[in-house]
Amino acid sequence: MxxxxxxxxxxxxxxxxxxxxxxxxxxxxxILFVLSYNFGNIHAQFTQLIDSGExxxxxxxxxxxxxxLLFMLIPIACTGDITNLITDDEKASFYKVASALPVSVSIxxxxxxxxxxxxxxxxxxxxxxxxxxxxxxxxxISLEKFCGVVISFASIxxxxxxxxxxxxxxxGKGKTTYAGVIPLLAGVxxxxxxxxxxxxxxxxxxxxxxxxxIYQRTTGFMFYRSYLLLLAAVVVSFAAYxxxxxxxKRKRGVA
Amino acid sequence: MGDTANVIELxxxxxxxxxxxxxxxxxxxxxxxxxxxxxxxxxxxxxxIQIILDAINRDGGEVYVFGKSMDKDSVAIxxxxxxxxxxxxxxDFLSAAQINxxxxxxxxxxxxxxxxxxxxxFSLPAKKACGSFSRGMRMKLQIxxxxxxxAKLLIMDEPTSGLDPxxxxxxxxxxxxxxxxxxxxxxxxxxxxxxxxxLADEVVFIDGGKIVLTxxxxxxxxxxxxxxxxxxxxxxxxxxxxxxxxxSSLGAEILVNDRKTAAKxxxxxxxxxxGLEEIMIFYANREKGYQMSQN
Numbered sequence: 001m002x003x004x005x006x007x008x009x010x011x012x013x014x015x016x017x018x019x020x021x022x023x024x025x026x027x028x029x030x031i032l033f034v035l036s037y038n039f040g041n042i043h044a045q046f047t048q049l050i051d052s053g054e055x056x057x058x059x060x061x062x063x064x065x066x067x068x069l070l071f072m073l074i075p076i077a078c079t080g081d082i083t084n085l086i087t088d089d090e091k092a093s094f095y096k097v098a099s100a101l102p103v104s105v106s107i108x109x110x111x112x113x114x115x116x117x118x119x120x121x122x123x124x125x126x127x128x129x130x131x132x133x134x135x136x137x138x139x140x141i142s143l144e145k146f147c148g149v150v151i152s153f154a155s156i157x158x159x160x161x162x163x164x165x166x167x168x169x170x171x172g173k174g175k176t177t178y179a180g181v182i183p184l185l186a187g188v189x190x191x192x193x194x195x196x197x198x199x200x201x202x203x204x205x206x207x208x209x210x211x212x213x214i215y216q217r218t219t220g221f222m223f224y225r226s227y228l229l230l231l232a233a234v235v236v237s238f239a240a241y242x243x244x245x246x247x248x249k250r251k252r253g254v255a
Numbered sequence: 256m257g258d259t260a261n262v263i264e265l266x267x268x269x270x271x272x273x274x275x276x277x278x279x280x281x282x283x284x285x286x287x288x289x290x291x292x293x294x295x296x297x298x299x300x301x302x303x304i305q306i307i308l309d310a311i312n313r314d315g316g317e318v319y320v321f322g323k324s325m326d327k328d329s330v331a332i333x334x335x336x337x338x339x340x341x342x343x344x345x346x347d348f349l350s351a352a353q354i355n356x357x358x359x360x361x362x363x364x365x366x367x368x369x370x371x372x373x374x375x376x377f378s379l380p381a382k383k384a385c386g387s388f389s390r391g392m393r394m395k396l397q398i399x400x401x402x403x404x405x406a407k408l409l410i411m412d413e414p415t416s417g418l419d420p421x422x423x424x425x426x427x428x429x430x431x432x433x434x435x436x437x438x439x440x441x442x443x444x445x446x447x448x449x450x451x452x453x454l455a456d457e458v459v460f461i462d463g464g465k466i467v468l469t470x471x472x473x474x475x476x477x478x479x480x481x482x483x484x485x486x487x488x489x490x491x492x493x494x495x496x497x498x499x500x501x502x503s504s505l506g507a508e509i510l511v512n513d514r515k516t517a518a519k520x521x522x523x524x525x526x527x528x529x530g531l532e533e534i535m536i537f538y539a540n541r542e543k544g545y546q547m548s549q550n
Contacts, residue, residue, distance in 0.1 A: 003361035007349075010357070014348050088346055097344035099310030100410075101361055102333040250312070 001111045004103065008115035011088050022078045023126050030071040030130060034137045037064050062215075064140045069219070072130060072149055076123030080157035082116045086168055086176045095173070106245045109169070113241050116161035124154050145223040152222040155229035160187070162233070162240035169247040261319070262286045262408055262440040268306055268316030277302050277464045280316070284457065287437050289430065291455030291472065292444040293535055299464040300444040301341075304412050307442070308338065320408070334363055337401030341413040343393040347386025351379055351396060362404035373399035391422035398429060409433060409441045415450050423447075427454050448531035452476075460535060467538045472531070479529040480514030482521065483507070493520065499541035510537035 012019075036042040046060040055063075089095065098108055131146035141149075160183050167179035192199060195217070201210035221228075261283040270277040277299050284290040294300050305311045307318055309329035318325040320332050345354055351374050359365040374381055377395040379388070385396055394414055401409060409430070415423045427450060433439050445451055451458065451472070458475055460468040468475070482492065489500060489507045496517050498510040510529060511517040518526040529537075 003357045003359070006360055007346075007357045010349055010353050011346065092346040093340075093342055093344050094346065096310075096340050096342070097338075099305070100308050100333060100336070100338035100340075102330050102363075103361060104330050 001103070001107050001114070003101075004098070004108065004111035005115055005118070007094075008085055008111070011085050012119065014088075015084060019078060019122075023075045026071050026074045027126070027130055027133075030068060030134060031137070033064075033067060033071070034134055034140070037140065038138055061140055065219070066215075068134060068141060069149060069222075072127050072146070073153055075126040075130070076120060076150075076153045076157055079123035079126075080116070080120040080161060082119055082161060082164070083176055083180050085112075085115060086179075090173055090176070105248050109165075109241065109245045109248050112165055113162070113237065113244070116165060117158060117237075120154055120157045120161065123157070124150060127153065148223040148226040151226035152229050155226065155233035156187070158233035159229075159236050160184070162237040166240040166244050166247075169244045169251070172251065260286055262321060263290075263307060263442060264317075264319040264322075265303070265307070266317040266319075268303070268318060269314045270302055270306060270311070271314055272302075275299070275302075275464060277306070277313075280461070280464075280466055282459045282466055282469050284440060284442055284459075286440055287434065288456040289434055289441040289443060289454050290457040290459060291448075291451030291531075292442055292459050292461065293446065293448060293451060293531065294444075294461040295446055295535075295539060298461045300461060301412055302464075303461065304410055304442070304444060307410065308333065308336070334404070335407045337404065337406030337409045339394065339397045339401050339409070339411040339414045341416055343385065343388075343397055345385055345396070348384050350382050350384055351399070352381040354385070354396070354400065355381075358400060358404070364405040366403055366405065370399055370403035373402060391418050394418060394422075394426065398426065402429075402433065407438055407440065409439070409443075411441070412444045413446070414443070415445060415447055423450060430454060448535055452531050458531065460538060462539050467541075468534070475534065476528065476531070478513060479534050480511050480517060480526045481529045481533060482509040482511050482517050483525045483527070484509070484521070488524070491521075492517075496520075499537045501537075501540070510534065 033042065037046070042064075046055070046064075049055040049060060050057060089098075103111075127150045128147075131143060131150060135141065135143040135146055163183035163186065164179050167182055168176060171179055195214045198210040198214050198217075201207040202214070263282075263284040265283070266281050268277060268280040275297070280299070280303060292300055292303070302311070306313045307320065307325070309318070309325040321335065323332055325332060349357075355367050355370050358370075359367055371381065373379075373395075377392070377399060379392055379396055379399065385393065388396065398414070401411075415426055418426070430441055430443070431454065434441055441454075443451065443455065455472045458468070458470060458472045459466060479498070482496075484492070484507050486502055486504070486507055489502060489509065492509060492511075496511045496513055498512050500507055500509040502508075510533065511526065514526055514528065517524075
């Protein structure tokens with residue numbers, strides 16, 4: 001398994017410059033944002049909004065925290081995107097080499113899942129560092145809440161990667177794009193279904209409070225109940241791995 | 256349990272893809288031999304090799320490698336098999352040195368000194384991305400990998416296809432060196448019969464998913480012959496001797512399965528020795544039902 005993981009990290013190395021550019025960029029921009037929020041132009045702009053009555057203290061804090069949450073999502077989404085690993089293997093016909101190696105199908109599938117989770121872990125490390133730096137500079141979001149957000153994002157990415165890899169085995173070679181899109185659509189559908197009434201109120205009745213409620217429920221869930229997402233991620237990843245091994249054994253030559 | 260004297264043993268192997276079927280494939284490869292696995296493109300060579308490696312599921316039959324069933328020990332058995340495919344299979348951005356790092360963490364018996372010695376011998380740069388390699392260099396890289404983990408069996412699927420004669424010859428030399436060791440065996444799939452005539456001890460000929468002919472190469476070449484005669488003389492030839500015939504307005508060419516008997520029986524006709532390529536073509540024509548084809 002170690003050799004296959006090393007191969008995947010060599011694939012990652014190819015994208016290292018892109019990763020570094022995105023991650024360093026996000027860290028720098030988020031720190032600049034926090035500094036500007038506290039002392040610079042953003043601070044002045046928000047003060048003006050509060051003074052003119054166009055927004056409240058809570059309103060501008062919410063906008064600022066939204067921006068920071070978005071920044072937090074970028075590194076984890078960037079490193080967790082393992083589409084290239086699959087397409088690179090397909091392009092090289094690596095499955096032929098893999099099938100001749102002294103490695104069982106279950107280990108080959110496990111290495112693929114593990115590579116995906118390790119890449120997510122890189123994003124998590126970056127996010128944790130960002131959380132510590134940002135929470136020490138500002139009180140917009142506490143470190144505790146940041147941790148909840150990081151766990152939530154990591155869990156969402158684990159869910160995504162698990163379903164993506166399962167679909168890679170289900171759909172077979174050359175269908176990586178579908179395998180990447182279907183879990184995203186599933187995620188949107190589940191999220192829409194959970195917030196169906198509020199979304200309908202916002203879209204049909206122009207009820208802005210419904211949108212605010214969706215936001216508050218979502219952030220509240222991430223801040224305080226992220227463990228539920230993590231639990232779901234663990235269960236789904238185990239089920240996806242088991243199903244992927246079963247499919248790969250039946251369709252030998254694919255794994 | 257399979258016979259340990261045979262490194263590879265297939266018994267009644269079948270695989271049905273719908274549009275193509277591997278039907279009751281049985282053959283064996285003795286230890287220490289070079290077995291040429293010949294057949295035209297699409298005959299079932301690659302499918303058979305994938306089944307031997309347990310890379311794809313088969314519908315029926317048994318496969319033994321080193322006397323062990325591939326159903327039970329395929330992972331352990333693959334430690335002793337070096338495989339060379341018709342295409343490289345490594346990512347274009349990987350260097351030979353990076354491939355060494357990957358392989359030394361996969362094969363228990365990986366010998367990086369041997370690997371780098373082969374790279375040096377083949378003039379392959381260790382640090383350069385293999386995507387920039389020529390086809391010959393890519394095949395040599397695969398061979399370097401296949402020979403660097405103390406494999407006892409080398410399975411190669413069309414390794415010389417698309418290579419220039421000089422590189423092909425160089426590769427055949429490497430294969431000869433490999434089988435100098437008594438317990439080293441090669442299964443070499445190819446449709447380039449010239450390479451196999453130079454190298455093979457045994458020949459297995461597959462056509463349309465069926466094994467058409469197996470045996471010792473020298474015996475097959477000794478036995479078979481091309482009988483040339485006039486068109487109207489064909490009907491006089493003993494049917495039991497004929498594998499298949501090609502008849503044109505200029506005359507007839509018949510592959511006979513017993514050259515000496517044919518020469519004795521028909522002294523007025525020319526009976527020449529047949530090469531593997533001619534044997535392959537005439538047997539393939541017979542399988543297509545062109546036993547007495549007219550051009």
